[in-house]
Amino acid sequence: MRRQLSVAAAQVGGIQPGETREEVVRRLILLLEEAAARSTRLVVFPELTLTTFFPRYWAQDLASTDRWFETEMPGPSVQPLFDRARELGVGFYLGYAELTGDGHRYNTSILVDSTGRIVGRYRKIHLPGHARPVGDEQAPQHLEKHYFEVGDLGLGVFDVDGVRIGMCLCNDRRWAEVYxxxxxxxAEVVVLGYNSPLGLPGWQPEPxxxxxxxxxxxxxxxxxxxxWVxxxxxxxxxxGAEMIGGSALVSPAGEVVARATGTGDEVVQTVADLDLAAAYRAEIFDFEAHRRPDQYRLITERTGRGAPVPVPGQVPEPLTGHGPRIATTTQETR
Structure with a gap:
């Protein structure tokens, strides 16, 4: 029998600053129930699911923004989501802002199994944006580096009801090293939530x-x-900020097998064939047979771009300004 996981991305329409935790959690429970009605066993919610994306606002005093952070998980307002998930026998992934007991602030996600138990926690590593306002302090910003510290838990993989699940958040998805x-x-499945604006008021769309x-x-x-992703x-x-949406599920073949059709609350579900990756892992992406970590040292030794690394035994040819001829016409480049 093939191993399968019925999994869903629970897209959440915009959460406005005035919405309470209780209101948001009620929306999440409705999505959870819809997913469960489709026999889903794991539901993935977005990044910072419980609030609006508050890092778009500048605040000199971080203590004044404590209302956006969770000091416990689950707290009283989020407990109903845990309770309903346990009743339905559905696991979930949830992103939120975390304020630890000793004052650290993280962009965090948790992984909860079908019994309602937290089995994994991740704190975002690749924080985008800025630590200080850009231009007018009152204008919408992207200030994750101001609000959050770089995650301190590393990139972890956790067992959820017999499936190996890896976790990341938003901007992490753009970094090949994460996967x-x-x-x-x-990891057999990577789950992630994100809040990506197409642009902000007064900004051009971000490529x-x-x-x-x-x-x-x-x-x-x-x-x-x-x-699977x-x-x-x-x-x-x-x-006021337009979010790109685009919740999606992708197979080990790199194919988008399911994708959101709208920009509101929506369940995007599929049955993931966990054995589909076997052929890839046995041949083209047989890590043990084909990877050459000794050749990748630069990835961990260098943060930014730099000069080429000399190849042992080869002497670079001098630059003469007379390189190979490059075709410039349509006829020549076909």
Whole structure:
């Protein structure tokens, strides 16, 4: 019998600043119930699911923003989601802002199994945006580096009802190293939530937030690491910012097998064939047979771009200015 996992991305339409935790959780429970009615066993919610995307606002005093953070999980307002998930026998992934007892702030996600037990926690590593306002302090911003510390838990893989699940968040999905580190730990499925704005009021659309770039990141990560990827978005218009949406599920073949059709609350579901990756892992992406970690040292030794590394035994040819001829006409480049 083939191993399968019925899994869903629970896309959430924009959450406005005035919505309470209780209101948001009621929306999440409705999505959870819809997914369960389709026999889903794992539901993936977005990044910072419980609030609006507050890092778009500048606040000099972080203590004044404590209302956006969770000091316990589950707290009283989120407990009903845990209770309903346990009743339905459905696991879930949830992103939120975490304030620890000793004052650290993280962009966090948790993984909960079908019994309602937290089995995994991840704190976002690749924080985008800025630590200080850009231009007018009152204008919409992207200030994750101001609000959050870089995650301190690493990239983990957890067992959820017999399936190896890797976790990441939003901007992490654009970094190839994330998928590879999770795949090397045996991940069969990577789950992630995101809040990606197409633009902000007064801003032009961001090229790196276009739908094609978003899907490319998911598809490349899935195919090159022989795993499933489940990505759940905030979507629609949130506090004046248009979110790209595009919640999707991608197979180990790099194919988008299911995708959101709208920009509101929506369940995007599929039955993931966990054995589909076997052929890829046995041949083209047989890590043990084909990877050459000794050749990849630069990935961990260097953060930014730099000069080429000399190849042992080869002497670089001098630059003469007379390189190979490059075809410039349509006829020559066909």
């Amino acid at each position: 590879r580190v999770l795949a090397l730990q045996g 790196h937030h276009m739908m094609s770039a978003h899907l490319l990141s998911l598809q490349a990560g899935a195919y090159q690491n022989s795993l 489940v990505a759940a978005a905030k979507a629609g218009v949130e506090d």
